[in-house]
Amino acid sequence: MNLEHNFAKLGDAFSSKTRIQPLFKQALVEFNQSLATSLSIDIHSTQTKQLLSGHQALSDSLSMVYAGHQFGGFSPQLGDGRGVLLGEIRDQHSVLYDLHMKGAGPTPYSRRGDGRAVLRSCIREYLASEAMAALSIPSTRALALYGSQETVYRERPEEGAMLLRVAEGHIRFGHFECFFYQGKQKELDQLIEYCLMHYYPDCLSSNAPLQNMLIEVVKRTAHLIAKWQAVGFQHGVMNTDNFSFTGETIDYGPYGFMEGYEPDWACNHSDYEGRYAFSRQPGVGLWNLNCLMRCFSKHLSKNQLIAILQHYEPELQSHYDQLMMKKMGLNDPEQLHTLLPPLLSILKAEKMDYTIFFRLLSQLRKGEFSLLLDEVVDRNQLTQWLMRYESERIRHGNEWSAISEKMKQINPKFILRNYLAHDVILAAEQGNYLPFRHLLEVLNTPFNEHETSNLLAQRAPNWVKSLEVSCSS
Numbered sequence: 001m002n003l004e005h006n007f008a009k010l011g012d013a014f015s016s017k018t019r020i021q022p023l024f025k026q027a028l029v030e031f032n033q034s035l036a037t038s039l040s041i042d043i044h045s046t047q048t049k050q051l052l053s054g055h056q057a058l059s060d061s062l063s064m065v066y067a068g069h070q071f072g073g074f075s076p077q078l079g080d081g082r083g084v085l086l087g088e089i090r091d092q093h094s095v096l097y098d099l100h101m102k103g104a105g106p107t108p109y110s111r112r113g114d115g116r117a118v119l120r121s122c123i124r125e126y127l128a129s130e131a132m133a134a135l136s137i138p139s140t141r142a143l144a145l146y147g148s149q150e151t152v153y154r155e156r157p158e159e160g161a162m163l164l165r166v167a168e169g170h171i172r173f174g175h176f177e178c179f180f181y182q183g184k185q186k187e188l189d190q191l192i193e194y195c196l197m198h199y200y201p202d203c204l205s206s207n208a209p210l211q212n213m214l215i216e217v218v219k220r221t222a223h224l225i226a227k228w229q230a231v232g233f234q235h236g237v238m239n240t241d242n243f244s245f246t247g248e249t250i251d252y253g254p255y256g257f258m259e260g261y262e263p264d265w266a267c268n269h270s271d272y273e274g275r276y277a278f279s280r281q282p283g284v285g286l287w288n289l290n291c292l293m294r295c296f297s298k299h300l301s302k303n304q305l306i307a308i309l310q311h312y313e314p315e316l317q318s319h320y321d322q323l324m325m326k327k328m329g330l331n332d333p334e335q336l337h338t339l340l341p342p343l344l345s346i347l348k349a350e351k352m353d354y355t356i357f358f359r360l361l362s363q364l365r366k367g368e369f370s371l372l373l374d375e376v377v378d379r380n381q382l383t384q385w386l387m388r389y390e391s392e393r394i395r396h397g398n399e400w401s402a403i404s405e406k407m408k409q410i411n412p413k414f415i416l417r418n419y420l421a422h423d424v425i426l427a428a429e430q431g432n433y434l435p436f437r438h439l440l441e442v443l444n445t446p447f448n449e450h451e452t453s454n455l456l457a458q459r460a461p462n463w464v465k466s467l468e469v470s471c472s473s
């Protein structure tokens with residue numbers, strides 16, 4: 001394994017040397033072979049095993065310092081409180097990826113935390129990151145999961161665990177806020193240079209490198225959030241320290257995938273005001289980008305920064321429209337704009353399962369509405385909508401069965417429902433990882449039928465309403 005230490009070279013102002021502190025009787029319980037292969041990591045080599053598990057110290061492993069706006073308020077000093085960046089590794093195409101261990105033990109930024117993560121939250125992150133990747137949504141990836149016999153205390157005693165994750169970058173909006181608000185201009189410039197070199201090299205050679213890089217960040221963020229909205233993903237804690245400069249979904253806490261369609265849904269029970277509710281995510285993305293732009297107010301004029309931010313809304317809207325057109329088998333934004341709003345009103349009134357609806361829509365045969373109508377109370381309203389929808393699809397001469405096949409490739413049959421995660425966690429806590437592996441396998445190819453796993457495509461049973469997710473992880 002050829003680790004590089006590019007971030008470490010930035011110097012002491014950016015991080016603190018920190019090593020992984022292995023858990024009591026730590027053991028590898030899951031490993032992502034295909035991801036490892038793409039990074040040329042041989043898990044069977046003794047040196048790799050030792051390094052990844054923390055039993056052999058890496059001289060340049062570190063915890064990063066950053067700040068962030070949390071639920072609207074600024075926290076000047078955050079940082080990896082339980083994460084260690086081992087270094088960077090290149091894939092077969094020479095693209096650099098961070099190797100980062102979560103739950104690795106206390107760091108200088110742990111504040112009152114114990115530096116640990118529990119098995120429950122590591123499994124939730126493992127499943128979510130792989131599910132997102134399979135849905136083509138940029139995300140940190142799960143490379144390995146370690147269980148242990150160490151007790152970690154949350155609301156109850158739980159099993160301590162670690163998750164080794166991979167991302168294009170772990171630099172957050174909060175990294176820039178940290179140096180800007182401390183008035184550390186030199187470090188801010190260094191960080192800009194670092195990001196240009198490693199993440200946005202095309203901008204480096206352009207006539208306005210910083211401006212062009214920021215436009216790219218705005219676009220990547222807009223695309224990311226458009227994808228969340230189209231698939232029904234809710235992040236839960238969209239603080240600026242959880243927003244990646246490379247446009248990846250990062251820091252899975254109390255996230256959720258939409259089941260019954262509810263735009264006001266806020267999966268995080270600690271989010272009392274619904275600040276990060278599903279329908280607010282696009283607006284929060286802009287709010288966070290606004291925080292980020294402020295950090296460059298010494299480099300660029302107010303008008304230049306506003307011009308950069310103005311890329312966000314059209315980019316998000318057009319990307320979302322493209323995705324929704326594909327989900328509905330349409331090819332014209334006009335069609336989408338007449339058909340989507342009334343459909344979402346019906347889904348909302350019926351609290352219809354978002355994923356099941358679109359999957360059934362992919363299977364719709366001309367004039368045969370019963371499969372979908374059986375899902376709703378107000379059959380009349382949906383019949384009228386389906387008739388309009390059908391005539392639009394016919395009017396534009398779409399070849400019905402070919403379009404249906406394409407729709408199935410964007411409308412997943414399987415999403416990570418909260419109750420499914422809950423079930424596999426209960427089993428894993430008893431030492432049985434088979435349900436976890438089975439769910440993971442299905443989520444890795446969520447568009448396939450997996451006929452023998454139909455149970456995993458079903459909506460949540462009623463008791464699930466009492467399941468809560470919070471920040472405690």
Ligand code: AMP
Pocket residue numbers: 078079080081082083109110111112113114115116117237241242251253471473
């Ligand atoms: P989050 O809301 O999970 O993004 O975490 C916010 C901050 O709290 C980050 O700086 C984390 O590293 C830190 N943090 C979360 N959990 C722990 C923990 N158990 N021990 C130490 N720091 C933590």
Ligand code: MG
Pocket residue numbers: 241242251
């Ligand atoms: Mg975080």
